Amino acid sequence: MGLNEITGILLAIVTASMPLLLAAIGELVAERAGVLNLGVEGMMAVGAVVGFIAGYDTGMPVVGVIAAVVAGVAMAAVFGFFTLVFVTNQVASGLATTIMGLGLSALIGDKYVSIPGLGLSRIHIPGLTDIPLVGPVIFGEDPLVYVAIALCVGVSWFLFRTRAGLVLRAVGDNHGSAHALGYDVIRVRFLAVLFGGLCAGLAGAYLSIVYTPQWTPSMTAGRGWIALALVVFGTWLPLRVVIGALLFGAVGILQLNAQAYGIAVPSQFLTMLPYIATVVVLVIISGNRMLMRSNTPACLGQSFVPDR
Amino acid sequence: MAIELVRRAERSTLLSLTSPLIALALALVVGGVIFGLIGVNPGKGLYTYFVQPLTAAWSIKDLIVKMTPLLLIGVGLAICYLANTWNIGAEGQFALGGIFSASIPVYFPHSGGPPVIIAMLLLGIVGGMAWAAIPALLKVRFGTNEILTSLMLVYVAQLLLDWVARSPWRDPQGHNFPNSRPFSPDQLLPNVFGLRLNFYIAIVVAIAAWFMLKNMLTGFQIRVLGQAPRAGAFAGFSQKRMIVIAFLISGALAGLAGASDVMGPLGQLKISISPGYGFTAIIVAFLGRLNPLGIIAASFVLALSLIGGQQVQIQFHVSSQFANVFQGILMLLVLATDTLIFYRVRIVRRAPAAAAVAVAGGAHGAQ
Numbered sequence: 288m289g290l291n292e293i294t295g296i297l298l299a300i301v302t303a304s305m306p307l308l309l310a311a312i313g314e315l316v317a318e319r320a321g322v323l324n325l326g327v328e329g330m331m332a333v334g335a336v337v338g339f340i341a342g343y344d345t346g347m348p349v350v351g352v353i354a355a356v357v358a359g360v361a362m363a364a365v366f367g368f369f370t371l372v373f374v375t376n377q378v379a380s381g382l383a384t385t386i387m388g389l390g391l392s393a394l395i396g397d398k399y400v401s402i403p404g405l406g407l408s409r410i411h412i413p414g415l416t417d418i419p420l421v422g423p424v425i426f427g428e429d430p431l432v433y434v435a436i437a438l439c440v441g442v443s444w445f446l447f448r449t450r451a452g453l454v455l456r457a458v459g460d461n462h463g464s465a466h467a468l469g470y471d472v473i474r475v476r477f478l479a480v481l482f483g484g485l486c487a488g489l490a491g492a493y494l495s496i497v498y499t500p501q502w503t504p505s506m507t508a509g510r511g512w513i514a515l516a517l518v519v520f521g522t523w524l525p526l527r528v529v530i531g532a533l534l535f536g537a538v539g540i541l542q543l544n545a546q547a548y549g550i551a552v553p554s555q556f557l558t559m560l561p562y563i564a565t566v567v568v569l570v571i572i573s574g575n576r577m578l579m580r581s582n583t584p585a586c587l588g589q590s591f592v593p594d595r
Numbered sequence: 596m597a598i599e600l601v602r603r604a605e606r607s608t609l610l611s612l613t614s615p616l617i618a619l620a621l622a623l624v625v626g627g628v629i630f631g632l633i634g635v636n637p638g639k640g641l642y643t644y645f646v647q648p649l650t651a652a653w654s655i656k657d658l659i660v661k662m663t664p665l666l667l668i669g670v671g672l673a674i675c676y677l678a679n680t681w682n683i684g685a686e687g688q689f690a691l692g693g694i695f696s697a698s699i700p701v702y703f704p705h706s707g708g709p710p711v712i713i714a715m716l717l718l719g720i721v722g723g724m725a726w727a728a729i730p731a732l733l734k735v736r737f738g739t740n741e742i743l744t745s746l747m748l749v750y751v752a753q754l755l756l757d758w759v760a761r762s763p764w765r766d767p768q769g770h771n772f773p774n775s776r777p778f779s780p781d782q783l784l785p786n787v788f789g790l791r792l793n794f795y796i797a798i799v800v801a802i803a804a805w806f807m808l809k810n811m812l813t814g815f816q817i818r819v820l821g822q823a824p825r826a827g828a829f830a831g832f833s834q835k836r837m838i839v840i841a842f843l844i845s846g847a848l849a850g851l852a853g854a855s856d857v858m859g860p861l862g863q864l865k866i867s868i869s870p871g872y873g874f875t876a877i878i879v880a881f882l883g884r885l886n887p888l889g890i891i892a893a894s895f896v897l898a899l900s901l902i903g904g905q906q907v908q909i910q911f912h913v914s915s916q917f918a919n920v921f922q923g924i925l926m927l928l929v930l931a932t933d934t935l936i937f938y939r940v941r942i943v944r945r946a947p948a949a950a951a952v953a954v955a956g957g958a959h960g961a962q
Binding site for chain 2 (some may be wrong): 325329365369372373374375376378379380382383384385386387388389390391393394397504508509512513515516519553555556558559562563565566569570573574576579592
């Protein structure tokens with residue numbers, strides 16, 4: 288295996304991990320505020336189709352990315368409206384959002400299936416990108432990779448270095464006390480959910496604009512759910528979520544390569560790998576009670592009605 | 596302006612009876628709006644979607660065919676949700692039920708008759724239970740989140756089904772179609788009074804589940820542990836035992852549904868044996884307010900929506916996925932109207948000063 292092939296595999300792993308990372312970092316913020324959003328898969332699906340269509344129709348992929356973000360936020364607003372204002376059960380509402388989102392994406396994208404779309408090309412900085420092996424991986428990714436990195440750094444800084452981040456975590460850990468101190472629990476949670484939707488929309492856009500670039504029904508293929516598992520895997524810490532996303536990207540690329548090399552295992556079993564890996568990883572992490580207890584938001588999934 | 600919830604002194608009896616109907620009516624209004632947005636006359640669209648399937652004998656029969664698995668799975672899921680245990684992997688348990696029961700026709704093509712049919716149904720139950728046991732045991736043993744594991748196993752089950760139907764069990768005389776050999780007529784569920792046997796089984800299961808939840812100790816334990824786990828623990832009820840039981844029951848029913856679908860309308864194992872029954876049944880369970888008798892009615896409504904989706908596709912060339920959009924909206928509205936049983940909604944205009952304080956409090960903290 289030559290240097291170019293190694294570079295190629297590294298680039299592929301980064302690309303495969305981005306949709307997971309983007310969705311997971313948004314979900315991490317929502318969960319830190321105490322909201323379990325199982326609608327990620329549906330928000331991603333809507334983001335993917337809206338982003339694809341907007342990019343295709345305007346001829347500008349950037350417009351597609353922006354449209355996907357707007358769509359993700361809109362879906363999150365629906366979810367937030369029901370779970371936060373009408374205090375509906377978060378698990379059930381999240382599932383409903385995913386079912387609705389997957390249906391909506393198929394409804395909207397009916398006439399755009401499998402059309403080759405416009406992609407975002409990788410950047411090229413003369414000199415830096417040309418460094419062998421690491422150059423393309425560090426200086427030659429597509430623009431959204433750098434957006435994702437900025438988001439992760441920003442989220443980490445916001446959560447652990449700012450006052451507003453402290454408030455958000457307080458709301459997720461003890462909504463009663465946060466309310467008693469005068470913080471608007473519902474408002475903080477709503478903003479966190481909207482941010483989650485923004486990231487899920489971006490993750491969808493990554494799939495349909497950068498990764499493939501085309502749109503097919505159910506192209507999210509459970510990535511929204513894997514992103515949810517990644518938040519648990521990362522024990523609600525951004526850096527660990529990044530590591531987890533890269534790991535899962537690597538599993539995905541591994542199985543694709545194994546299929547390409549014609550390994551004597553039926554392709555279905557290779558395709559199963561990311562899903563089985565998710566289960567295994569969840570078991571390992573949740574078996575470690577110490578790790579779980581230290582970072583799990585204490586009010587995760589619980590509804591809050593302020594006393595008036 | 597903001598919406599506030601105010602707790603009612605007493606739960607509203609009127610709403611607790613009518614909330615699913617209100618939700619359904621609202622969902623139809625939203626459905627009409629969506630039809631309008633995609634350029635279909637809302638009146639015609641809703642008629643095609645929700646009334647027309649009831650006007651022809653063949654579509655009513657198809658309705659019963661689709662209602663049966665929804666009813667079986669929905670009852671099992673309701674038991675899980677009452678126990679506050681989240682099995683959302685019924686779609687996978689359904690697939691395993693189909694695979695397990697198909698093993699007899701595949702390996703013993705010349706067998707048949709009532710004992711074989713019973714064995715096939717039992718195998719389906721075992722398959723569904725085995726698949727449901729995985730997330731249940733992982734939850735009980737390691738505390739692993741059952742929502743995510745049960746869902747991941749759906750993807751695994753579907754891929755397993757895909758492999759089985761394409762490779763080892765593919766019909767050698769099937770012109771390379773990814774199907775198993777067709778089951779022989781005496782390996783299929785018989786018709787009774789024009790309807791397949793599994794429909795009657797599903798109705799009996801629903802009534803039995805209703806009886807168990809209302810009158811038997813296990814049912815009582817499920818409800819107590821679901822609503823007040825601490826009280827249940829003091830009473831000596833085992834939470835872990837109940838999680839496993841709830842998962843096994845729902846897995847068994849999903850497996851039974853899978854088995855009876857391949858032994859009925861499908862008549863063979865295919866790479867895809869369900870239009871998403873396992874997920875639609877989640878909505879069935881909630882629309883039926885987690886009451887098995889309510890779920891009989893709810894399974895009818897959602898079967899209607901599945902068939903309506905097909906009709907809409909045929910008549911207006913709109914994706915049949917419209918049904919999923921409708922179902923998701925319906926579920927959200929059901930949950931919201933359930934809230935109204937316990938709360939009144941009040942729309943308040945905040946005074947500017949109060950709003951400013953609230954904003955400052957939200958953004959910077961009140962110190």
